[in-house]
Amino acid sequence: MTIEYMRRELQQRLKRNRFAHSVGVAYTAVKLAERFGVDEEKAYIAGLLHDCAREYENDEMLDQAIRWGIEINYVEREMPILLHPYIGAKMIRPIYGVRDAEIEQAIWRHTVGAIDMTPLDKIIYIADMIEPNRTYPGVEELRNLAETAELDEIMLTALSESIIFVVRKNSLVHPKTISARNFLLLQK
Ligand SMILES: [Fe+2]
Numbered sequence: 596m597t598i599e600y601m602r603r604e605l606q607q608r609l610k611r612n613r614f615a616h617s618v619g620v621a622y623t624a625v626k627l628a629e630r631f632g633v634d635e636e637k638a639y640i641a642g643l644l645h646d647c648a649r650e651y652e653n654d655e656m657l658d659q660a661i662r663w664g665i666e667i668n669y670v671e672r673e674m675p676i677l678l679h680p681y682i683g684a685k686m687i688r689p690i691y692g693v694r695d696a697e698i699e700q701a702i703w704r705h706t707v708g709a710i711d712m713t714p715l716d717k718i719i720y721i722a723d724m725i726e727p728n729r730t731y732p733g734v735e736e737l738r739n740l741a742e743t744a745e746l747d748e749i750m751l752t753a754l755s756e757s758i759i760f761v762v763r764k765n766s767l768v769h770p771k772t773i774s775a776r777n778f779l780l781l782q783k
């Protein structure tokens with residue numbers, strides 16, 4: 596399947612803003628891939644498709660997760676939106692013709708992170724937070740850091756900022772995000 600095909604298919608399935616966000620993540624992921632010596636085509640495809648399952652409403656998100664045999668933990672049951680990365684990772688093969696375990700994994704891990712992330716996983720996680728359409732307090736600092744710091748330092752800051760954001764909202768923190776951050780700290 597060509598990239599043009601993927602773009603057209605995705606555009607039909609996502610709302611306009613979400614499609615623009617996806618193109619922004621693809622573009623940002625390629626820039627980071629260039630900087631960190633990661634496969635740029637994989638970065639583009641993973642960035643483009645990372646939110647391909649993001650439009651489902653809560654009930655449908657839970658149904659889809661069950662349909663794909665995805666295990667649902669207690670945080671995800673409370674916030675079904677957190678299931679979109681796993682469903683998206685499952686959908687890229689049948690719908691977009693992408694058969695690539697690294698791309699699947701990067702999509703799978705893009706929302707809450709994981710321990711032992713690959714450079715591609717980290718790039719997609721970071722690109723999702725800093726692509727040009729993102730506007731939130733602190734995004735400029737993270738963008739600047741992404742242009743100068745090493746990959747693990749950017750990743751650590753991104754994880755810390757995500758945890759702080761979720762805590763400030765009084766929301767549940769996904770245990771994988773805590774593990775991802777602890778893992779990086781212990782690796783130093
Ligand atoms: Fe997402």
Ligand SMILES: [Fe+2]
Nearest residue numbers: 616645646723
């Ligand atoms: Fe996203």
